[in-house]
Amino acid sequence: MSDQGREELAERAEPGPEMEIVHLLRAVVVDLGRSTARFAQRNGMHPTEVRALIALMDAARAGEEITAGRLGSELGLNSAGTTALVDRLERAGHVRRVRDARDRRKVSIEVEERAVALGRSHFGPLIDRAVELLRGYDERELAAVRRFLTGMRQAAD
Amino acid sequence: MSDQGREELAERAEPGPEMEIVHLLRAVVVDLGRSTARFAQRNGMHPTEVRALIALMDAARAGEEITAGRLGSELGLNSAGTTALVDRLERAGHVRRVRDARDRRKVSIEVEERAVALGRSHFGPLIDRAVELLRGYDERELAAVRRFLTGMRQAAD
DNA sequence: CTTATCATCTCGCTCAGCAAGATACTTGTT
DNA sequence: AACAAGTATCTTGCTGAGCGAGATGATAAG
Known part of the structure; x- marks a missing residue:
């Protein structure tokens, strides 16, 4: 036990x-x-709005439809916050609400082309740099x- | 030009x-x-407060004194927000204000042992896992x- | 000693997010 | 069919983080 302790200490001391x-x-x-x-700031957005767009594009890439509720729980927002978030995104023209035809309680969120382009303009170069590095x-x-x-x-859970 | 476009498209299609x-x-x-x-939530903190503690511990590890103003600009807060942030951290007992003896306008922020221990309890296991992996x-x-x-x-700038 | 500059703090405000409850739709039961 | 229970989103009123403007206190330069 005291050996264990000493080892741990040594481990911290020597980076x-x-x-x-x-x-x-x-x-x-x-x-x-x-x-x-x-x-976010350059485009008059809140960090949460950027996180939302990223989550939406991820879902789109995976071919999944994403509803308001699912987006909210993904971001850790409650229903009120989610509604307000989607309102802002919609008002800014980044996103549109689409009532589900089968279950008309659901609202699925679709990303506008404009938002995708905006995201690409900022993250594109970063991605290109990464790909270049890894080549x-x-x-x-x-x-x-x-x-x-x-x-x-995995460790982050 | 259209060849270029087609190439780019192909590159996107093939991950x-x-x-x-x-x-x-x-x-x-x-x-x-x-x-x-x-x-943050489990300990009744705002994400910004955690970011602040991380920045403070980073500075401490590098042996630098960090003032209120420097902390604020590190986090992208203005002076009012910085004061409020330090107020909250101090009230929660994570941090203490120390007036600089030479220039008494300056207030340097010091992290309490308690906050360091708290951080270690959450991030410690994660760090251990990383070290284990890399061994x-x-x-x-x-x-x-x-x-x-x-x-x-570097690409993030 | 006066003026300029700097570091922090105070005040009043805006707006993101929460809690609670309303509304609209769907599903299961009798 | 009618009703109850459950589900998805929206509305209302509030709390609190962060901003802009300006006050206060300390140092430095003339």
Whole structure:
């Protein structure tokens, strides 16, 4: 037990290459957050609105219809907040409400082309840069990055 | 010009292993954000307050004194918002104000031990998991992850 | 000693998000 | 068919984070 304690202490004192990467990942998360906030502000949006658009585009890419309620729970908003959010997005012309034909209580949210283009204009270059970087990687290096990110994703729960 | 357009279209249609990793990184950012939000809520904090604590601990690790003003600009808040933020953190006992002895206009912010422990209780396991994951990596794999993260950080500006 | 500049704080306001409840539609039961 | 219960969204009134403008206190320059 006291050996265990001493080992842990030593581990904290000596950073090592693993800790460097942990801090690097945190820095990436912070910096991407900042970049997203800048994008939001430049376009008169709240960060939550950007998060909503990203969630909507993700769903669209996966071929899923997304309703107001599902969007809200995805973002951790209650129903009132969700309604207000969709109102703002709709007023800004980023999104449109479509009443579901089968279950007319449901409202599915569709992203306007305009919003997709806007998002691409900001995140496109960033994505291009990432792809460019990764093109120089061989199979084992790609696998290493993939494994690390997948592991971090699971650890976040 | 139309050839260019067709090529671009083809590139979007065929994702490739690079795009998979880009989406994975985005997912990690989103999931870590969610995890941070959960931590904030469980402890009755606003996300901004958590961001502030992280910024303060970063500064402390780097051995820098951080003033109210510097913290505010780090977080993109104006002076009024910064004062309110520090008020809340101080009231919750996460932080204390210390008037600078040399320039008595300045107020440097110091993190209480309690807040450090709280942060460790949530992010500690996540960090441990990351270190554990990376222990299995050889030098080239570590370098690949490091290069990718560093590149993404630079691209975020 | 006066004026300019800087760091922080105070005041009044705006607006995102919450809690509670209303409205509209669907499904199951008798 | 009629009614009750459940589900999805919207409405209302409120709390509180953050902003703009300006006050206060401290330092620096003339």
